[in-house]
């Protein structure tokens with residue numbers, strides 16, 4: 001049995017989407033952000049960090065989206081949503097999967113905080129501007145060879161990094177990067193994405209800015 005502890009407008013939307021892509025049965029427990037945007041204390045009853053996503057699989061609790069995605073794809077995917085581990089695309093798949101919640105998320109979060117709190121420190125805003133450009137140009141470049149990030153098929157790495165691109169879009173950072181915009185259109189029109197939005201509730205990362 002899989003239970004997703006789902007916080008509105010959050011990274012747990014990725015897991016709902018993944019489960020819809022794989023056609024797996026799951027139970028959704030809904031939580032609503034506090035006025036400060038923090039997750040409600042009840043989520044700490046499930047996992048000490050109390051952040052979304054939290055997923056229970058056969059009684060085991062996991063709370064890191066990259067690991068959850070890798071685990072579910074490995075355990076239930078039957079080869080779907082990932083390149084063949086013997087193929088050249090597999091290393092790229094793992095790299096993008098971990099980049100999304102690692103380096104890419106870090107700079108997008110810094111950027112969001114700087115904007116949200118109106119921080120006007122020239123050293124920090126200078127760092128933010130050049131790092132955001134570096135990463136978004138890099139991501140745009142990764143799409144130069146095709147429609148997806150790791151090979152010519154949609155994989156869980158595409159699903160994972162979509163949230164980062166939606167974060168960038170909500171902060172008006174994408175600018176004129178046509179491949180990224182086309183990618184977002186391509187993946188968010190997938191039937192499983194639409195079903196996940198229907199089940200997970202309204203999703204608009206702009207509402208996460210106070």
Ligand SMILES: N[C@@H](CCC(=O)N[C@@H](CS)C(=O)NCC(=O)O)C(=O)O
Pocket residue numbers: 007009010011012037038039050051052053063064065066101
């Ligand atoms: N690296 C974690 C990040 C978890 C995380 O920070 N989730 C956010 C939602 S997008 C959250 O729960 N925020 C509310 C809070 O920090 O209280 C993951 O990807 O699972």
